Amino acid sequence: xxxxxxxxxxxxxxxxxxxxxxxxxxxxxxxxxxxxxxxxxxxxxxxxxxxxxxxxxxxxxxxxxxxxxxxxxxxxxxxxxxxxxxxxxxxxxxxxxxxxxxxxxxxxxxxxxxxxxxxxxxxxxxxxxxxxxxxxxxxxxxxxxxxxxxxxxxxxxxxxxxxxxxxxxxxxxxxxxxxxxxxxxxxxxxxxxxxxxxxxxxxxxxxxxxxxxxxxxxxxxxxxxxxxxxxxxxxxxxxxxxxxxxxxxxxxxxxxxxxxxxxxxxxxxxxxxxxxxxxxxxxxxxxxxxxxxxxxxxxxxxxxxxxxxxxxxxxxxxxxxxxxxxxxxxxxxxxxxxxxxxxxxxxxxxxxxxxxxxxxxxxxxxxxxxxxx
Amino acid sequence: xxxxxxxxxxxxxxxxxxxxxxxxxxxxxxxxxxxxxxxxxxxxxxxxxxxxxxxxxxxxxxxxxxxxxxxxxxxxxxxxxxxxxxxxxxxxxxxxxxxxxxxxxxxxxxxxxxxxxxxxxxxxxxxxxxxxxxxxxxxxxxxxxxxxxxxxxxxxxxxxxxxxxxxxxxxxxxxxxxxxxxxxxxxxxxxxxxxxxxxxxxxxxxxxxxxxxxxxxxxxxxxxxxxxxxxxxxxxxxxxxxxxxxxxxxxxxxxxxxxxxxxxxxxxxxxxxxxxxxxxxxxxxxxxxxxxxxxxxxxxxxxxxxxxxxxxxxxxxxxxxxxxxxxxxxxxxxxxxxxxxxxxxxxxxxxxxxxxxxxxxxxxxxxxxxxxx
Numbered sequence: 001x002x003x004x005x006x007x008x009x010x011x012x013x014x015x016x017x018x019x020x021x022x023x024x025x026x027x028x029x030x031x032x033x034x035x036x037x038x039x040x041x042x043x044x045x046x047x048x049x050x051x052x053x054x055x056x057x058x059x060x061x062x063x064x065x066x067x068x069x070x071x072x073x074x075x076x077x078x079x080x081x082x083x084x085x086x087x088x089x090x091x092x093x094x095x096x097x098x099x100x101x102x103x104x105x106x107x108x109x110x111x112x113x114x115x116x117x118x119x120x121x122x123x124x125x126x127x128x129x130x131x132x133x134x135x136x137x138x139x140x141x142x143x144x145x146x147x148x149x150x151x152x153x154x155x156x157x158x159x160x161x162x163x164x165x166x167x168x169x170x171x172x173x174x175x176x177x178x179x180x181x182x183x184x185x186x187x188x189x190x191x192x193x194x195x196x197x198x199x200x201x202x203x204x205x206x207x208x209x210x211x212x213x214x215x216x217x218x219x220x221x222x223x224x225x226x227x228x229x230x231x232x233x234x235x236x237x238x239x240x241x242x243x244x245x246x247x248x249x250x251x252x253x254x255x256x257x258x259x260x261x262x263x264x265x266x267x268x269x270x271x272x273x274x275x276x277x278x279x280x281x282x283x284x285x286x287x288x289x290x291x292x293x294x295x296x297x298x299x300x301x302x303x304x305x306x307x308x309x310x311x312x313x314x315x316x317x318x319x320x321x322x323x324x325x326x327x328x329x330x331x332x333x334x335x336x337x338x339x340x341x342x343x344x345x346x347x348x349x350x351x352x353x354x355x356x357x358x359x360x361x362x363x364x365x366x367x368x369x370x371x372x373x
Numbered sequence: 374x375x376x377x378x379x380x381x382x383x384x385x386x387x388x389x390x391x392x393x394x395x396x397x398x399x400x401x402x403x404x405x406x407x408x409x410x411x412x413x414x415x416x417x418x419x420x421x422x423x424x425x426x427x428x429x430x431x432x433x434x435x436x437x438x439x440x441x442x443x444x445x446x447x448x449x450x451x452x453x454x455x456x457x458x459x460x461x462x463x464x465x466x467x468x469x470x471x472x473x474x475x476x477x478x479x480x481x482x483x484x485x486x487x488x489x490x491x492x493x494x495x496x497x498x499x500x501x502x503x504x505x506x507x508x509x510x511x512x513x514x515x516x517x518x519x520x521x522x523x524x525x526x527x528x529x530x531x532x533x534x535x536x537x538x539x540x541x542x543x544x545x546x547x548x549x550x551x552x553x554x555x556x557x558x559x560x561x562x563x564x565x566x567x568x569x570x571x572x573x574x575x576x577x578x579x580x581x582x583x584x585x586x587x588x589x590x591x592x593x594x595x596x597x598x599x600x601x602x603x604x605x606x607x608x609x610x611x612x613x614x615x616x617x618x619x620x621x622x623x624x625x626x627x628x629x630x631x632x633x634x635x636x637x638x639x640x641x642x643x644x645x646x647x648x649x650x651x652x653x654x655x656x657x658x659x660x661x662x663x664x665x666x667x668x669x670x671x672x673x674x675x676x677x678x679x680x681x682x683x684x685x686x687x688x689x690x691x692x693x694x695x696x697x698x699x700x701x702x703x704x705x706x707x708x709x710x711x712x713x714x715x716x717x718x719x720x721x722x723x724x725x726x727x728x729x730x731x732x733x734x735x736x737x738x739x740x741x742x743x744x745x746x
Contacts, residue, residue, distance in 0.1 A: 041441065050440045059639075060433060066643075067423045067608040068414065095468055095613075099632045107504070111484055124633055131480070131629055235440035238638030240468075256504055259472045259632060260497055265611030266432075266639050270439075 040356045043335040045172070045313045047235030048352040049287060051270060052280035055236070058273035059266050070261050072268040079275045080243065089248040090218055092255045095262040097201055097229035097242030102128040103257040104225050104244065105164065108195045109134045113162035116155045118147050120340050122172040122199060135159065145176025145307055149186055156194050168199040169214075170206060173340040173348045175309030179210040187217055187224060195223045195250075202311040204233040204281065205288060211310070215245060222247035225254065230267075232312060233284045234274040241267040288312045291351040298361035302368050313350045315343060319373050322347060328372060332363045413729045416708040418545070418686045420608030421725040422660060425653035428609070428643035435642045443634050445641040452648045453616065462621040463591055465628045468635040470574055470602035470615030475501040476630040477598050477617065478537065481568045482507045486535035489528045491520050493713050495545040495572060508532065518549025518680055522559055529567050541572040542587075543579060546713040546721045548682030552583040560590055560597060568596045568623075575684040577606040577654065578661060584683070588618060595620035598627065603640075605685060606657045607647040614640040661685045664724040671734035675741050686723045688716060692746050695720060701745060705736045 041048075050056075065071075077091045094100040101124050109115050110132040117126060119138040126136055137155040142148045147167060156163045170177040187196055198214040217224040225246040231237035241263055244254055263271075274280065292314065299306050299316050306316035318325045322339050325347060329336045337348030351357065367373045423429075438444075450464045467473040474497050482488050483505040490499060492511040499509055510528040515521045520540060529536045543550040560569055571587040590597040598619040604610035614636055617627055636644075647653065665687065672679050672689050679689035691698045695712050698720060702709045710721030724730065740746045 044442050046442065047440050050437060056436055056439075059436065059439075063429055063432065064423060066429075066432075066611045067420050069417050069419065069604075069610045070613075095632055095637070096634060098634065102632055111506075127633070133484075231442075237442045238439040240443075240634060240637040259468055259475055259635075260500070261469060261471065261613060262632075264468070264613040264637055264640070267637070 039330075039333045039335050040352060040359060041335045042350040042352050042356070042360060043337050044237070045232065045311070045350045046237050047232060047284055047312070048291075048356060049235055049280070049284055051235045051239070052274045052277040054273040054277040054280070055234075055270035058269045062265070062269045066265055068265065070263060070265045070268055072265075072272065073263060076263070076268050076271055079272055083275060084215065084245060086215070086218060086245055087248070090245050090251055092244040092246065092251050092258070093263045094242045094244070095240040095259065095264070095267070096231060096237075097199065097227045097244075098124045099240075099259065099262055100225075100227045100242050100244040100254070101125045101166075101197065101199065103254045104195075104197050104227075105129050105134070106132070106257045107253045108162060108197075108225075108250075109164040113164060114156070114159035115164050115166060116152050116159070117166040118152070118168070118171060120173055120343060121166065122168045122201075125166040125197065125199075141171070141174065141176070145171065145174045146182075147171070147178040149178065149182050153186055156190075161193070163194045164197055165194060166197050166199065167214075168201070169211075170202045170310040172201065172311070173313070173337065173343070174307055174315050175202075175311040175313055176307060177206060177208060177211050177310045180212045180214070181210070183214060184217075187214070187221065190223065192223055195225065197225045197227065199227045201227070201229045201232060203228065204285065205312055206310045208310060218245055218247055220247075222250045225250060230271055230274060233281045234271070235280075235284065236267070236270055236274065239267045239270050240264065241271045287353055288351050290354045291357040294354055294357040294361060295349065295351065298364055302364065302373065304373065307346075313337070313348055315340075315346045315348050317345060318347045319345070325367075325373065328367065329363065334360055334363060412703075412706045412708050413725060413732060414708045415723045415725050415729070415733060416710050417610070418605065418684070418723045419610050420605060420657050420685070421664075421729060422608055422653070422657055424608045424612070424643060425647045425650040427646040427650040427653070428607075431642045431646035432639050435638070439638055441638065443636060443638045443641055445638075445645065446636060449636070449641050449644055452645055456648060457588065457618060459588070459591060459618055460621070463618050463624055465617040465619065465624050465631070466636045467615045467617065468613040468632065468637070468640070469604060469610075470572065470600045470617075471497045472613075472632065472635055473598075473600045473615050473617040473627070474498045474539075474570065474572065476627045477568075477570050477600075478502050478507070479505070479630045480626045481535060481570075481598075481623075482537040486537060487529070487532035488537050488539060489525050489532070490539040491525070491541070491544060493546060493716060494539065495541045495574075498539040498570065498572075514544070514547065514549070518544065518547045519555075520544070520551040522551065522555050526559055529563075534566070536567045537570055538567060539570050539572065540587075541574070542584075543575045543683040545574065545684070546686070546710065546716070547680055547688050548575075548684040548686055549680060550579060550581060550584050550683045553585045553587070554583070556587060557590075560587070560594065563596065565596060568598065570598045570600065572600045574600070574602045574605060576601065577658065578685055579683045581683060591618055591620055593620075595623045598623060603644055603647060606654045607644070608653075608657065609640070609643055609647065612640045612643050613637065614644045660726055661724050663727045664730040667727055667730040667734060668722065668724065671737055675737065675746065677746065680719075686710070686721055688713075688719045688721050690718060691720045692718070698740075698746065701740065702736065707733055707736060 230241040478501040603614040
């Protein structure tokens with residue numbers, strides 16, 4: 001018997017045996033319909049709704065300029081100044097916020113500064129520091145998943161020369177937040193040569209009064225850089241658009257490290273259209289809340305611990321080996337998150353549509369039947 | 374009388390006066406029809422045909438994955454291995470070939486090497502070197518527009534440490550080529566720590582037996598990097614896709630400096646479709662030849678000298694001040710090239726469609742009537 005057939009058969013048997021709910025046959029029936037659309041992708045914190053219908057239409061309408069070097073950056077920045085109430089010269093556009101992280105690391109920490117960051121956190125900033133002579137100080141997160149600002153501050157103080165503090169808030173891959181009042185206190189007291197790169201990729205998902213943007217520091221403090229992305233609530237992960245907001249002085253330094261023409265024609269066109277579609281953002285947030293509730297219910301039911309999340313993904317226990325778990329999920333047509341050391345007894349799961357989360361929950365319950373989680 | 378009205382009226386009068394050809398009225402009649410499509414853009418060496426119809430369709434068909442981080446890079450590289458007969462590990466993908474130039478400069482010339490380059494040449498490589506402690510040795514082109522390889526070699530030999538030689542061949546902004554046998558002779562005799570970044574953005578346009586790609590060196594010489602782009606014959610300037618081909622050892626070093634997810638979803642999708650559309654490339658080359666012939670005829674007729682071009686643009690004399698010329702062209706709805714020091718008595722004109730080149734020629738003749746060129 002093929003592994004796949006075996007797995008499906010035993011899931012079906014298991015679930016029916018567990019109370020005759022006959023959920024698995026429904027899942028199996030549904031599979032052929034799902035197949036042409038490919039797997040359920042819960043691996044990369046993407047927006048399961050796609051992009052805004054307005055963005056889609058704008059791409060089609062402006063296809064005729066795809067042969068021209070990108071223009072419209074000024075119009076995009078103008079729309080961003082309206083959104084954030086910050087002047088145009090504070091914006092630095094990137095091909096995704098990852099390029100903003102790269103530019104900031106190269107402009108502020110290279111050639112021989114220190115990068116202070118959490119462990120675990122989003123991997124791009126330290127990856128960009130890798131080829132340079134930049135010292136990296138990793139400070140483990142606190143037990144509640146917040147950044148250990150006290151120890152990070154000690155590391156920054158002990159360092160010589162320029163320090164770049166990378167704060168992913170809320171943090172990826174844990175989904176946890178660091179209270180903004182604590183971040184503010186550090187920024188308030190920090191010396192000029194300590195820069196704060198605050199990655200707010202998941203800003204829009206947060207519903208917690210202890211959290212606010214670090215944007216308030218930008219007008220007066222040239223050492224604060226806020227990074228934002230169009231990859232999450234706007235669903236534009238494939239199109240590559242992000243930006244920094246920082247004091248004009250710092251913006252000029254960071255911008256100097258960009259790839260020329262970094263935001264492509266479709267990124268600008270879709271970004272502009274997305275900013276005019278608040279309904280899509282609301283819908284994205286609503287779908288995320290509903291999907292997360294389905295996941296929490298299933299994890300609670302199975303007694304699998306998880307880190308309460310302020311984002312569009314959840315770190316949860318799997319009670320087993322991540323590689324095998326991930327492979328088994330893939331065999332069921334579901335992609336889950338990659339390993340994030342040191343949390344190798346956890347899996348990072350992105351929130352899909354409610355239907356996708358129901359399908360996931362069903363498979364997870366069947367794994368429990370098999371004794372796999 | 375408004376400047377615009379004045380200008381049009383005097384052109385019409387001038388042309389009719391010059392032989393009753395009544396070309397200008399036709400141009401003026403055509404203008405309202407052209408207006409919705411915007412100006413005639415002959416400023417940025419773009420493909421006037423747009424992108425391949427197959428690429429256009431692929432973008433529409435795969436719009437549903439725009440919310441996913443880009444995949445399909447492997448498939449794109451596979452198609453490139455077929456095109457070039459080089460193994461997958463020799464390819465480095467970039468968001469345009471400009472990112473390839475950036476990666477190469479950072480990987481090979483930073484932190485403290487020497488960049489040897491022509492003057493004038495394409496500005497991106499030296500611009501990327503700017504923020505680093507990289508010495509730049511500019512060597513003027515020879516009178517025929519070829520690189521002065523002898524003097525460049527002297528500069529490279531005199532430098533300490535790693536040297537990166539940037540060779541844009543054919544050269545932008547002059548459209549001239551450097552005989553490949555001469556390039557080969559230097560590569561053959563160069564020491565290991567002299568790297569050659571050969572920018573072949575305009576490779577496909579060349580019809581000259583003295584020219585061939587530097588690709589032949591890649592299998593054996595880790596110090597040769599060839600850069601190619603999808604911005605020209607494939608018409609994808611707005612979508613940002615380019616690549617390097619180099620020895621796997623060098624490829625790994627160069628690739629390490631990329632922006633993560635640098636080729637966006639549409640770039641990969643459109644790039645793949647374009648590689649399957651040789652008809653579009655043929656059509657692009659044909660249109661370019663026809664447009665260039667129209668331009669040459671007009672320049673010959675007006676006695677305006679030009680640099681015979683191996684590309685999709687032509688450097689020609691304007692017998693006047695470039696800024697005023699450029700402004701007047703813009704007032705007529707035509708965008709021409711920016712200033713390229715030291716050739717400030719020349720204008721770089723990109724080749725548009727035959728109809729666009731006819732319209733340009735008509736305006737240029739009218740400028741002569743005005744005594745402006």
